[in-house]
Amino acid sequence: MNAPPQDTESTARPTAGNSTLRLLVLLAAxxxxxxxxxxFFDWSNAVMPGLGEVDDRTFVTAFRAxxxxxxxxxxxxxxxxxxxLLTAVSAVLHRHRKPPKAAGAVAGPGARKSARTALRWILAALLFLVLAWVITVAVHEPLNQELRSFGELTTEADWAEARAALDEKLWTVWNTVRALATTLAFVCLARALALPHGPGTDPDPERVRPRRAD
Structure with missing residues (x-):
């Protein structure tokens, strides 16, 4: 006579809270x-081309605002x-994903592969976002600060000088680069989000195998 099989559902159920946290952080990122x-896309395709059609006084006033x-x-x-920050936190959570602690539960090979793949996509997104930050700090912020540094503008020559200090073409080209970088980061995160994010455990066959009665 065979003994009743053990409840594999309860033994294979890991802590769902960690999986939920990983999913929520990744979704927010x-x-x-x-x-x-x-x-960034709007600035390159609508704002800067639109401002390029106006006179110097209007351009400087609008851009400053x-x-x-x-x-x-x-x-x-x-x-x-x-x-x-959210992408960095998501990478940490996926990097330090802990195996299930429930008795009789082991991480399945499919779950481990999914976690590694998600981490790679998240790290790729993080690199693209860091690139966008570097561009902002190295290119856009100095150009913006140049325009901010101008005091009271009275003559048409003053307005023209302030506009020239921004270097519209350089500003727009590098903004397009960071728009592309953040778009690629979004694609990478969306790809990671599409992967399974459940606990990903399989019951340990050695621990849940039904015992035969002597």
Whole structure:
């Protein structure tokens, strides 16, 4: 007579909280990265071409107003910085993914492969986001600061000099590069998000094998 089989569902169930946290952080990183890429894309394809059609006074006035608005906490703090930090945290969570502690549960080979693949995509996204940050610090912030440094502008020559200091072409070209970088980061994160993010465990056959009665 065979003894009743053990409950493999309870023994193969790892801590679901860690899996949920990993998924939520990755989802937040994906959303903030997508929003950031959209902002950069709009600047290269709508804002700068539109400003390029106006006179010097209007260009400088409008760009200064946009610059003041975009450096607020919503975009810089939540969007751009948030995308980088959340992606870094997501990489750490996937890198230090712990095996299940429940008795009779082992990480299946499919789950381990999925976790490694997700980590690679997340790290690729992180590299693209770091590139966007480097471009911002090395190119855009110095150019923006040049425009901010101008005091009161009175003559048409003053407005023209301030506009020339920004170097619209250089600003737009490198903004397109960071738009592409953040878009690629979004694609990488979306790919990682599409992978299975459950606990990914298989019951240990040696520990859940039914025992035969003597």
């Amino acid at each position: 994906t959303l903030t990265t997508g929003l950031t890429a959209g902002v 946009l610059d003041r608005a975009i450096v607020g906490p919503l975009f810089i703090g939540v969007g751009f910085t948030g995308a980088l």
